[in-house]
Amino acid sequence: MPSKQELPIIHRPTVAIGLEGSANKLGVGIIRHFPRPSSKSDPRPPAQILANIRHTYITPPGEGFLPRDTAKHHRSFVVKLVKDALKTSGLTPNDIDCVCFTQGPGMGAPLQSVAIAARTISMMWDKPLVGVNHCIGHIEMGREITGANNPVVLYVSGGNTQVIAYSHRRYRIFGETLDIAVGNCLDRFARTLQIPNDPSPGFNIELLAKKGKHYVELPYTVKGMDVSMSGILAFIDGLANDIANGKLRYAEDGEIITNEDLCFSLQETIFAMLVEITERAMAHVGSQQVLIVGGVGCNERLQEMMGIMARDRGGAVYATDERFCIDNGIMIAHAGLLAYETGFRTSLQDSVCTQRFRTDEVFIAWRDD
Amino acid sequence: MILQFQSDISSIHIMSKHDHHLKLTIPFSTSRQAQIAYNVISPDPQLKPDQFTQVLSVSDARGASDELSAGRILVAEFDAASERVLRVGVNGFLDSLGVVVGCLRDLDYDAL
Numbered sequence: 001m002p003s004k005q006e007l008p009i010i011h012r013p014t015v016a017i018g019l020e021g022s023a024n025k026l027g028v029g030i031i032r033h034f035p036r037p038s039s040k041s042d043p044r045p046p047a048q049i050l051a052n053i054r055h056t057y058i059t060p061p062g063e064g065f066l067p068r069d070t071a072k073h074h075r076s077f078v079v080k081l082v083k084d085a086l087k088t089s090g091l092t093p094n095d096i097d098c099v100c101f102t103q104g105p106g107m108g109a110p111l112q113s114v115a116i117a118a119r120t121i122s123m124m125w126d127k128p129l130v131g132v133n134h135c136i137g138h139i140e141m142g143r144e145i146t147g148a149n150n151p152v153v154l155y156v157s158g159g160n161t162q163v164i165a166y167s168h169r170r171y172r173i174f175g176e177t178l179d180i181a182v183g184n185c186l187d188r189f190a191r192t193l194q195i196p197n198d199p200s201p202g203f204n205i206e207l208l209a210k211k212g213k214h215y216v217e218l219p220y221t222v223k224g225m226d227v228s229m230s231g232i233l234a235f236i237d238g239l240a241n242d243i244a245n246g247k248l249r250y251a252e253d254g255e256i257i258t259n260e261d262l263c264f265s266l267q268e269t270i271f272a273m274l275v276e277i278t279e280r281a282m283a284h285v286g287s288q289q290v291l292i293v294g295g296v297g298c299n300e301r302l303q304e305m306m307g308i309m310a311r312d313r314g315g316a317v318y319a320t321d322e323r324f325c326i327d328n329g330i331m332i333a334h335a336g337l338l339a340y341e342t343g344f345r346t347s348l349q350d351s352v353c354t355q356r357f358r359t360d361e362v363f364i365a366w367r368d369d
Numbered sequence: 370m371i372l373q374f375q376s377d378i379s380s381i382h383i384m385s386k387h388d389h390h391l392k393l394t395i396p397f398s399t400s401r402q403a404q405i406a407y408n409v410i411s412p413d414p415q416l417k418p419d420q421f422t423q424v425l426s427v428s429d430a431r432g433a434s435d436e437l438s439a440g441r442i443l444v445a446e447f448d449a450a451s452e453r454v455l456r457v458g459v460n461g462f463l464d465s466l467g468v469v470v471g472c473l474r475d476l477d478y479d480a481l
Contacts, residue, residue, distance in 0.1 A: 072464075078471075079472055082472075082476055083476060083481075092481065093476075112413060116465045116469065117468050119412075120409045120468065120476075121476060123405045124473065348409075348412050351412055352412055352414065
């Protein structure tokens with residue numbers, strides 16, 4: 001590993017198309033990067049988003065999405081989405097420099113179905129293929145959109161829960177879930193409550209939580225730098241089943257505990273845990289910035305709680321809107337193009353997807369800090 | 370595009386570990402397309418390699434029934450431990466092939 005390398009100077013704009021399909025969201029994005037200024041102290045111009053299209057596989061209330069059906073959804077829509085993205089961007093295949101795709105982590109069959117499309121496009125258009133780590137996509141898009149240069153990153157989604165900080169060409173995992181992701185906990189509780197998955201189960205839990213009035217004490221499971229969520233889910237599933245079976249609980253003011261109260265209590269508990277481990281990482285690395293990425297990052301209550309903590313420390317919280325925090329293709333195009341510009345390529349043999357792909361496995365060649 | 374199904378045991382070139390075989394010959398318009406399909410589908414390993422084997426090849430001039438089909442036929446030979454495993458594996462191959470064909474049809478240079 002080189003200790004210091006000169007970043008290659010790109011003298012012309014570069015364009016990438018990115019395909020994402022690690023979970024139930026299929027995304028295609030097209031992004032343009034502008035050349036770095038000749039003076040190193042000048043900031044690079046912002047990236048230009050030429051297309052960001054997404055189609056989500058939504059299951060009926062009470063059901064989660066299974067790999068086989070999700071892959072079938074992606075296969076059905078990928079060609080149309082690529083076509084629409086090209087049309088929106090006004091570009092032709094000739095204008096594209098590389099084809100980026102999510103190589104992992106995620107669900108096997110959905111990942112593979114999108115990889116097939118990416119490989120085909122790469123071969124048809126005769127453009128290099130770039131495999132991208134899904135987590136790195138979230139992080140780099142968050143940095144690009146918010147301008148947060150070197151924040152502690154809280155990456156929270158249905159499949160991942162990690163606290164990440166950058167050091168020496170790697171995004172290092174400081175803390176993570178010991179069992180299930182925060183989003184998975186929320187999604188599964190949504191199934192218990194049989195609330196709709198449209199537009200997303202987490203969004204509907206957030207709506208219910210806003211109507212909650214009573215805090216119900218739940219297990220609080222922070223373990224050092226890590227968190228555990230499965231016990232909380234089991235406990236709150238029990239409470240919800242009690243309500244459904246007529247075994248009611250009452251708050252101090254005599255009102256019955258409702259599902260809204262449970263949603264509220266679940267959010268307060270798990271978000272407080274996330275704030276704690278994020279703060280611990282901030283203290284460890286001496287950072288004032290927090291960047292929240294991933295689908296759960298859309299949650300306004302999480303942003304609010306994180307903001308209170310960050311401001312108490314004299315810092316700030318950064319978050320993106322649903323175009324970027326929910327899985328999308330543009331983040332894959334962006335992170336892939338950053339790698340491509342350093343000379344990174346993925347051969348066909350190396351383009352096999354992998355369900356487990358640690359964030360720190362990726363060498364961040366495009367940063368020199 | 371026509372798929373030809375042949376259960377022709379005598380033409381299986383791979384080492385047949387199992388009793389259930391299928392050979393598909395998929396003609397493409399050009400050899401470039403057949404080669405793309407081959408390159409795109411080949412890298413992925415099988416989930417249960419001890420029960421299911423898939424061997425892809427692109428027909429060469431010698432193996433083709435006529436000069437026109439030389440190099441533009443994707444040949445897929447399957448070997449499976451049971452009928453169910455054969456069906457599941459072949460369906461998986463056809464799913465991937467469907468994506469390739471869709472891309473070739475709608476996203477190739479001459480289609481856009």
